[in-house]
Amino acid sequence: MTRRREDARVTPAYLATGGRATGRRPLPDSLTRLVRTDTEEPAGLSPPQAQLLNAVDEGVLTLAEAGSHLALPLSAVRILAGDLIEARLIDAIEPAMDQDAELLERVLTGLQELRIPTGKSA
Helix, strand or coil: CCCCHHHCCCCCHHHHCCCCCCCCCCCCCCCCEEEECCCCCCCCCCHHHHHHHHHHHCCCEEHHHHHHHHCCCHHHHHHHHHHHHHCCCEEEECCCHHHHHHHHHHHHHHHHHCCCCCCCCC
16 A cells, blocks of 8 residues: 555654654653643744644643654654653653553453353363
8 A cells, every 4th residue: 555645754754853863861662651741832843843742732642643643653753752851841651561461460360250151061
């Protein structure tokens, strides 16, 4: 399947990040939720940074969702998000993996307890 011309990425990923391949801080997980702070938008943001900030203005977004909104690869969005986190324009809420594992274990146990006999004898 080919992309339609109007769907094509406007800004190449390497330009969106200023040519950087890594962030200045540890890069968030793709399930990290981004939330806008009450800080006003400063002058001097790059267009991709401003686009990410505006996307987060719509509500809480995961890093992966933000990549979809900006039509940029996750690696580029991680770098942009890191810049905005460093500037205190957005907050990052890391996913709680240990709680998720506990929840999944409880769901699995509940499903196992709900097994319905099929009526077939062994």
